[in-house]
Amino acid sequence: MDPLDRDPSDAATASARPACTGAAGKVAPYIDRNRCEGKAACVQVCPYGVFEIGTLGRDERATLSLRGRLKALAHRHRQAFVVRADECHACGLCVDACPEAAIRLAPNTRR
Numbered sequence: 001m002d003p004l005d006r007d008p009s010d011a012a013t014a015s016a017r018p019a020c021t022g023a024a025g026k027v028a029p030y031i032d033r034n035r036c037e038g039k040a041a042c043v044q045v046c047p048y049g050v051f052e053i054g055t056l057g058r059d060e061r062a063t064l065s066l067r068g069r070l071k072a073l074a075h076r077h078r079q080a081f082v083v084r085a086d087e088c089h090a091c092g093l094c095v096d097a098c099p100e101a102a103i104r105l106a107p108n109t110r111r
Contacts, residue, residue: 013073022090024048028108029082029094030068035102038078042103048087049079053092100104 007046027041029050056064056077064072074080078109082088094103 018086022088024089025086025108027090028085028088028103029103030106031080031082032100032102033063033079033103034065034071035100036072036079036098037075037100037102038080039099040080041097041099042080045093046087047093047096048084049092050082050084053078054081055079078085 034058038053040051040053043053056072056079061069061072061077080102088105088108090105094106095105
C-alpha cells in the first residue's frame, strides 16, 4: 500500500506508522499562513490525520502580508489547517514534505 493513500484511522495504517520519538500532543505543527499554498503534501504524508485542506476566512486573509495575499489568491485561498494537533507525534514528515517550508513543529500550546 502506498503510504500516501493510507487512512489514518485504519488498523493497518496504525501498524505502518513511522516510529516517532514524541508522545502524541506534546508537539504540534504550526503553519505559516504567508507561505502555505495548499498543495496538501502534509495531508498526504501525515500518518495521524493531523492536517486538512480548507479555505482561509476573510479575517485570516486580512492578516496576511501582501505576498501572502497574492499567494493565497493564486491558490483560491486554500491552505492546510491543523485539525488534530493532539494527534501529532513529532515525526516531522510534514515538515520535510512541505514544498514551501511553511510548517514548523513547536511545543503544543493549543491544549
